[in-house]
Amino acid sequence: MYADVILPLALNQTFTYGIPVEWEGQMERGRRVLVQFGQRKLYAGIVLRIHNEQPGYDVKPILEIEDEIPIVTELQLEYWRWLAEYYMCSMGEVMNAALPAAFKMQSETKVSRNPELEVDEAELKDDEFQVYELLLELDSLRISDLGKKLNWKNPMPVIRRMYAEGYVNLDEEVKGTVKSKTERRYRWPEGYGEELTQDAFDQLKRAKVQSELLLAYFKLNTDKENPWVREADLLKATDSNRSPLKALVEKGWLEEKVFPVEPERIAAVESAPTLSDQQALAVQNLNTAWEDKITSLLYGVTSSGKTEIYFHYIHECIEKNRQSLFMVPEIALTAQMVKRLQSHFGDKVVTYTSRLSDRERLEVWERMLDPERRPLVILGARSSVFLPFTDLDFVVVDEEHESSYKQFDPAPRYHGRDAAIILAHYHKARVLLGSATPSIESYQNAEEGKYGYAELTKRYSGIRLPVVEAVDIRKETIRKQMHGHFSPRLLEAIKDQLEQEKKVILFQNRRGFAPVVICQNCGHSEQCVNCDITLTYHKLSHQLRCHYCGYSIHPPTKCKSCGSVELKMQGFGTEKIEEDLQVILPNARIARMDLDATRKKNSFQKLVDRFEKGEIDILIGTQMVAKGLDFEDVGLVGILSADSLLNYPEFRAHERAYQLMSQVAGRAGRREERGLVLIQSFQPDHRIIQQVTTYSFEEMFREQRADRKQFHYPPFYRLIHIEMRHVKVEVVSDASDFLAGRLQGIFGKRVLGPEFAPIARVRGQYHKRIILKIENGLSLPKVKKALQTEVKRLDFHKDHRKVRVYFDVDPV
């Protein structure tokens, strides 16, 4: 029998291996196996298919079966296949994204001296002698390390020569030995009766500790259903060590077994929420919609109680003993959120994010596969769609409009929300997309009736919407009345809040505002040598750094272009704002919340706690302050520059600006008092700003939808980006011109470009981009097939074939 195995490679195919006869019985789809690929490399792969079709080439055998059970379900394999096709990548790439790192195995070759062979050192060539000498010192080492130690670029030819002569041995070392936590437990053997026998006592009368251990076992084993007692408990009760325990096991008085460590017990203290009238109506609408639809959209304004609806359904699933997935953007998965779910669902909740350690992720996966330990509620980021659900009934995608749900690098470039919907299709589960500012796509789907729809338009009683005001900073800028980035209106409002002992949040957009060093004489700024990027200043390391490739230099003291020493740091980042504001308000307690300030573990939570306790008056933050945090007593929210949000050269810029500003505004005065939101802008009359100040989501939606239709964007057209990369600009240009020409022949004016990507050169490679706009109604699979065919044509040309081609389906 043969097995087609998925390997962790960007190759659009599986590889067929022979199943050793003795394993034929236990071979199944979804098994993790160790195989050799190429000359010596070993990989762990997943069995996709088992069959009897003998291939026309010699197959290699499967070397090991890695686990007791298949670690990937049949449903997951089909799901992987769908994702690979839709996002135009290999199943190996999907597998890489899906599996916890602890399941991945990859070998490295190690060299060691052949102890059998007498070596005549005179016979060795120079380079061989260097290797030999090194191996006398260290008995074995990886080939890559050997190369580094000897400072050789390619040590392999020498090693191969020495291997052929028999001087050295080569072994494959499979790295990666992360295991889930286990513990030993013991039981009184089955059939020995209910209690300790006199017989046992007699035989152990000279072994005092062993008798004590047995007594302790019977004292500790109170659970009739479960005879196993943890080793740690036994040792603690008798104040002994492992050796008497071992003796008991050897003599057969106790049985030993290894168990996975049980997660901490957490009691659920909250029961299903009582729904308000409007929530009950929404639930009723959703239930009706789900009768014939998979997905429903819940449009609920801030503080209207979307979460109660989510919890209502999750409670329902738990009662049915079925699984639910609560998906949130990674940035919103805060300790606050975890606690809130645990108060409702106790230890039935498990979180799954990239912030977990390899072992923790492995443990979640293993629990999902074990019917006895299966968690019922997964709170997770986008990657939780890859978990081995066995009985998924309900999926929430909270903040469904969030663009951070889209994975970018590496492939598969999947959208967490869309992938969750497909997953739900496979499970015949229900999906609830929730947002206070739904995406144009989802809202359109709801309008068209593709999605069910429910809304919550009323806030909890007593909660009033903040007053949102646009602050025109054109005049102030011309009249030089701005204090740095602060208009007199904003400063006054901040001072006012501080007097009232209220808190202030200031929002500065993250992107494009990192500080840069600019020559005041000629305007020159330091560029990365590998990328088309201006180096930005990092305070921590006191360096100028490229955030694409990591290239960094010390800040220059004079301009490299004109030699002038008049260099000035310019930027609008949170650091700068903090400094400026501290000068204006020396007594205010100001803190920053951005990626830099929260990089250290727990620093985020500490900031949140301090702000909550009132130890900080003003919190200056990026996108981070907008998501998932709920502070009391915030009287004022200031958005320092709306223009940067509105002026992005992306088709979603306006939609996103609306969403972000609304979300930030929602941080003001959520309890009792009415808060104030000030939006500074050079274009205070901009439609989007007007719509934010008047809370006109519907109007924004209609206008944006019209724009999308007119300019051929989603939800009326689907986009595919084809990105081509090569070190030589002529090579990419030629190849992309050729491909675009071919594609125009098929798709006509649906093809745009090629153009240089927004950042034309990254890590020394030039990037060119072709955009395909496919109207709804055209078969996407057919389009993709034609596209693949044309891309394959690049292989027939000696220069075009050198170009790497990447796809991004539904780019954000």
Added chain:
DNA sequence: AGCACGCCGACT
């Protein structure tokens, strides 16, 4: 994607 093999320029 990685990795081995093979054929040409610049160094001992």
Added chain:
DNA sequence: GTCGGCGTGCTC
């Protein structure tokens, strides 16, 4: 003459 550059082809 050897070293090592990369272009070419293959991996079950």
